[in-house]
Amino acid sequence: MATTADIRTGLIIKLDNSLYSVVEFGQNKTARAAAKVWAKLKGVDNSRSIEHTWNSGDTIFPIRIEKKAFQFLYKDDTGYNFMDNETFEQIAMPENAIDAPQFLKEGQEVSVQINTETEQYMAVELPDKIVVLVTYSEPGVKGDTATRTLKPATVETGATVMVPLFVEEGEMIRVNTKNGEYIERVKG
Numbered sequence: 492m493a494t495t496a497d498i499r500t501g502l503i504i505k506l507d508n509s510l511y512s513v514v515e516f517g518q519n520k521t522a523r524a525a526a527k528v529w530a531k532l533k534g535v536d537n538s539r540s541i542e543h544t545w546n547s548g549d550t551i552f553p554i555r556i557e558k559k560a561f562q563f564l565y566k567d568d569t570g571y572n573f574m575d576n577e578t579f580e581q582i583a584m585p586e587n588a589i590d591a592p593q594f595l596k597e598g599q600e601v602s603v604q605i606n607t608e609t610e611q612y613m614a615v616e617l618p619d620k621i622v623v624l625v626t627y628s629e630p631g632v633k634g635d636t637a638t639r640t641l642k643p644a645t646v647e648t649g650a651t652v653m654v655p656l657f658v659e660e661g662e663m664i665r666v667n668t669k670n671g672e673y674i675e676r677v678k679g
Contacts, residue, residue, distance in 0.1 A: 493553050495528040495545045503535060503604075503613075505552040506543060510535040510606070510613070518547070535613055538587060556613070558602045563595050571595065573603060573615065582612055589615040591668040593650035594623070617668045622677050623647050624663055631656030641673075 498504075502513045511532035519527045526547035533540050545551070561573040561582070570583040571592065582603070586592050594617055595601075602616045628644035641653040644664075652666055654673045663677040 493551050495547055495549050495551060497553065498528060498530060498551065503554045503556050503606075504532075505554055506532070509537055509539075510554060511541070514540075555607045557605045557607050558616075559605055561601055561603045561615070563597060563599045563601055565597060566595075571615070573601065576600070584612060584615055588613065589617075591617050591671070593671075594621055594646075594648050594666065594668050596621075596623070596648050619667065619669060620665050620674060621668055622663055622665050623650075623652075625654070625658060625660055628654065628658060628660045630659070 498513055498516050500513055500515065503510055504513065505511075512535050514531045514533050516528065516530040519529065527544050528547055528549075529542060529544045531540070531542050560576045562576055564572045564574055564581065566572070567583075570585045571589060572581055572583050574581050584603075589595070599617070599621070601618075604613045604616065605611070606613055623646040625644045626647050629642055631642065640656055642656055642658075643651050644654045644658060644660075645651055646664070646666070650671070652664070652671060652673055654664060658664060658673070658676060665674040665677055666672070667674055
């Protein structure tokens with residue numbers, strides 16, 4: 492059995508018959524009372540976000556999660572369709588189960604989280620950084636580079652990313668999928 496000492500960011504736990512991912516956690520110690528462990532939890536099988544507090548040493552129920560490589564195929568009425576890279580099995584996932592659907596492009600490799608107890612597909616994670624093509628961007632104004640001024644650019648997936656003024660249409664850029672921010676220009 493696991494206790495509150497085993498809580499860490501990203502751990503999936505079962506609480507009140509629902510699955511939650513630990514987003515943030517900490518410990519409160521007081522002089523006279525027992526220590527308390529708190530956690531901000533995000534629903535995996537629902538869209539709720541909650542905070543929960545346990546007494547230090549309480550039992551928690553972690554769920555074993557396996558990550559498997561899948562490839563994004565296409566989006567249709569059933570959702571986003573992915574193919575297992577080993578068995579070629581295809582699955583459809585709803586948009587709310589994908590961490591950054593605006594950056595998905597056909598043929599892209601992703602990680603799918605699978606609940607090993609129920610063999611249920613839970614969530615889709617994109618790589619932290621991806622390379623995308625800028626399909627539309629206003630030209631930058633020459634001489635306007637004294638500060639880090641940004642402009643909107645549309646990338647090949649249809650998402651809008653704020654980029655520096657020197658980035659032009661047709662260039663490849665690296666983007667952080669977790670926060671949607673521009674990282675750098677990619678040569679070649």
